[in-house]
Amino acid sequence: MELATIEQIAFIYYHFLAIFGVPANFLTIVILSQGGCGLSKGITLYLVGMTTADLLVIIFNVIIYYLLGYYLPFSPPDYTSIYSINEVINYVVIDCSVWLTVAFTVDRFVLVCCQRFRQKYCTEKTAAVIIVTMCVVFCFKNIPLYFAFEPVYIINTVEWGVQFKATYFTLPGWVTYDWLDTVLNPFLPYFLILFLNTLTVRHIVLVSRTRRALQGQHNLENSDDPEMQSRRKSIILLFSISGAFIVLWMPYVVFFLISRITDSHYEADQYSDPLLIADYTGDMFQLLSSCTNTCIYALAQTKFREKLRNALMYPFLLIIKYVK
Template identity: 50%
Template sequence: MHGQITGVVYAIYYPILAAIGVPVNLVAIVVLSRGRCGLSKCITRYLVSMAVTDLLVVLTAVIFNRIIGIYFPVSFMSLTPACTLSTVIIYAATESSVWLTVAFTFDRYIAICSQKLKTNYCTEKIAAVVIGTVCLLSCFKSIPSYFIYEPLYIMNNVPWLCNIKSSFYTSLAWTAYDWFARVLNPGLPFLLILLFNALTVRHILAASRSRRRLRANSSGENQSDPEMLNRRKSIVLLFAISGSFILLWMTYVVDFLYVKITNESYFGGSNFNDPRFIRQESGNMLQLLSCCTNTCIYAVTQRKFREELRNAAKYLGNLIVNVVK
């Protein structure tokens, strides 16, 4: 009974996630690309690229992998070449999404903490170079994962489904690659985001104390500080995005560490009662949810983004009314 409930939750969760994830990321891409949200072109490039990679993760990992696997177990995507290629694309998209979050966090750290580097680094051109490099390296890093899998079974000389090769658990090369891949995503990103945020907070606290003392001595304490107000908006956006990433990836990271510490193999079956399945799939569900949260964060933290959303909704409403008439 417990397994049936788990299976139902599993089967319902991903369609809902896709129904939310696709439109919210499309909305974010369209609204941010218009450049009317009061954000710099540098920030806008990072946020648009993050929305694009998040959308790609939803399309590949949620729709083509999870939903088709649940509701259409025998389909083109069940062929071994198709599911292995799909896995590579999922890894590349997820890798890009994670490291773009790191790149955005680093960019905001430079913008807030180093005025000297800000002029040269926090530019639209540098952002484009960083985004392109991150996506290219993520694709190269994901290529070896194509060779991890073998057919689960062969019917009429046609290979079906993807099964992790036994050599993946015994080969020193594959063990090294697995550690390398997991450290780069999400281990190192976790540490870097925490580090940059900690350094940013330390700098903000020191700068805030200095500016309060300076303004109190020069012009009184009750006057507003436009510099601190602008910085506060940037900080709220930064911490909301990076904090959401850390919280939603935490279960996935803990599961990876548990598997490595206990030498337990990754779960590859379909027994919904198995604690390994519940633990592993819970991490996957939360990790994929992170691809849908950024647009909500923009809407909560950015007033002009909300205004653009309202304008877009009014435009669509008027368009629908005109079509109906």
């Protein structure tokens, strides 16, 4: 099968995501679940939830949807019924991944900016309830999509592939559903994260100025104030995760806005069309966000970095011990 240039780039790129993303996310889940990384149980739950959702995105959206479809065309996963289920799962795990990032951002915003409320909200129980609720809500929210698809081909009475039914774009019920889906992802989460981070930065600046004035210090970074040290660690983790999300989702959001506002479309086989290239690029950056959290944790958390190093060295130590 001959691929166009943009398809070749995406093909190689998705192999990299699969090879790196699956073991990295799995190892991160194991390390965080064991605890001892210097993080509260509530934060750990959010991070485990986010990483699990990212792992599922790599499995269903990259490996099954893109790579398996290339290596095994017209195989059982391409049956319309199975393909439709995979599409629904793709939507569910992406929604969960995005909204758990929002939930984590809200949790850090409350911790930093809402002193009276944070003791009740920033707890392990609250995090567990939010994670479970989000997973259930997005499962039910995406179930109707299964009935929005129809086969692309029918060969010997066997239905292959999926595409949206024409009525999905015309019936009022489906049009409303599509706009609701659009608002929930990517519009609302993207701008919520931007908004909450802006408020958090503003609060930090104001508090820093106040504490500097009260302590009579000219350089806050040299302060041994434990309150500010604790906040600084939380903020580094928050801005690293949400900042990476904002940057990596930006091409997708920009393409989405331009295509919807201008009502622009492209033919699926016109691989030189700038709109198609922009769509492919947005998808690639968006899926990269499912592989970055391990690197972020390693850079931002000393104890996580130590555990990760020990986990990577463990197989080699076993080999050396066995050889001796």
